[in-house]
Amino acid sequence: MNSDIPSLRPDSLPRHIAIIMDGNGRWARKHSLSRIRGHREGAESVRDIVRVCREIGIEVLTLYAFSTENWQRPRPEISALMKLLKQFLKSELAEMMENNIRLKAIGQIERLPADVVKVLREVMDTTIKNQGMILNLALSYGGQDEIVEAVRKIVAEVRADRLKPEEITKAVFSNYLYTQGMPEPDLLIRTSGEMRVSNFLLWQIAYTEIFVTNTLWPDFRREELIHIVHDYQERERRFGETGDQIKRGRGRQ
Numbered sequence: 001m002n003s004d005i006p007s008l009r010p011d012s013l014p015r016h017i018a019i020i021m022d023g024n025g026r027w028a029r030k031h032s033l034s035r036i037r038g039h040r041e042g043a044e045s046v047r048d049i050v051r052v053c054r055e056i057g058i059e060v061l062t063l064y065a066f067s068t069e070n071w072q073r074p075r076p077e078i079s080a081l082m083k084l085l086k087q088f089l090k091s092e093l094a095e096m097m098e099n100n101i102r103l104k105a106i107g108q109i110e111r112l113p114a115d116v117v118k119v120l121r122e123v124m125d126t127t128i129k130n131q132g133m134i135l136n137l138a139l140s141y142g143g144q145d146e147i148v149e150a151v152r153k154i155v156a157e158v159r160a161d162r163l164k165p166e167e168i169t170k171a172v173f174s175n176y177l178y179t180q181g182m183p184e185p186d187l188l189i190r191t192s193g194e195m196r197v198s199n200f201l202l203w204q205i206a207y208t209e210i211f212v213t214n215t216l217w218p219d220f221r222r223e224e225l226i227h228i229v230h231d232y233q234e235r236e237r238r239f240g241e242t243g244d245q246i247k248r249g250r251g252r253q
Contacts, residue, residue, distance in 0.1 A: 005223055006230040008056060014186035014232055016060040017053060018208070020200055021045070023192030023216030030216070036080045041218035043088055050092075050135055052222040054099050056229070060134045060182050064200050068108065068142035085139075086116050089123045096123070100132030106178035107141030136182065143202035150176035179204055187232050189225075191217045209235055 021042060028038030046063065053061045066081065073081075089103075096103060103124050109117060120139075153176045157163035163172075174180065185201060185208045193214040197205065211228050213220070 005226050008226065008229055009233055010057060012233045013057055014209075014229065015058070015183045016062065016185045016187075017058055017229075018062040018064070018185040018188045018201055018205070019049070020064045020188070020190040020198060021217045021220075022190060022194055022198075024218060026192060027216040027218040035077060036084075038218060039081060039084055043084060045217055045220050046088070047092070048221050049225055050101070051099075052225055054101060054133045056226070058133060060136055060185075062106075062136040062138060062179075062182075062185065062201070064138045064141065064198070066107075066139050066141070067199060068140055068145055069199065071111070071140070082113050082116050086119050089119050093123050093126060096127050096130065096135070100130045102127045102130040102132075102134050104134055104136045105139050106136060106146075107139045108145065109139060111140045134182065136179075138200070141178075141200075143197075143199045146178055147203055174203070177203060184208065186237075187211065187229070189213065189228055191215050191220050207237070209237065 024038035
């Protein structure tokens with residue numbers, strides 16, 4: 001490994017990394033290329049980041065690939081993005097199988113084109129027994145919609161007398177979200193320097209560590225991810241407690 005890349009401590013890795021992949025369009029504009037070319041270059045970053053996360057031992061990697069708001073983009077761009085997604089899923093299946101990676105997807109998947117949904121479900125079914133890492137794609141995803149949908153499901157359960165209002169806890173509520181069964185993100189990374197969460201995993205990131213980099217997504221690669229994970233390992237996660245409480249808790253272990 002390059003000597004400039006810090007070594008990571010295996011015992012304090014984030015279990016779940018979530019990434020808002022931003023900057024494809026600006027990268028393309030910067031290089032006088034089409035937005036679609038920017039998305040293609042962004043796909044190369046996806047490949048690189050998936051590989052390094054698997055290599056260093058991340059359990060779940062969630063990538064914000066297409067938001068519910070992205071449906072407002074020009075139709076030619078949406079069509080190209082869907083085609084690129086389909087190509088990516090097909091081309092990466094062999095590597096996912098080789099590296100024991102399971103593909104999952106969260107969001108309003110039914111809104112995607114039928115041919116994309118077909119390939120997506122085929123890849124998810126093929127990789128379902130893989131246990132090395134979960135690659136979780138947020139597709140047609142919106143955090144507010146996810147919460148509203150969870151509330152509707154819970155209301156239906158209460159009306160059917162399968163759930164009592166007093167039984168609704170944070171843990172119970174989490175079981176009605178798209179991310180049911182996954183650990184909540186320990187680290188959220190946003191590329192391109194924008195200082196917002198953009199309707200991404202709003203419930204799940206309550207205590208997530210956040211890192212914003214000015215790097216545009218097509219330029220985001222292995223070395224920077226490792227530096228960010230190293231930064232994460234140097235932080236003190238308090239979850240509402242004081243630093244002294246955390247230290248005393250460690251002393252009792």
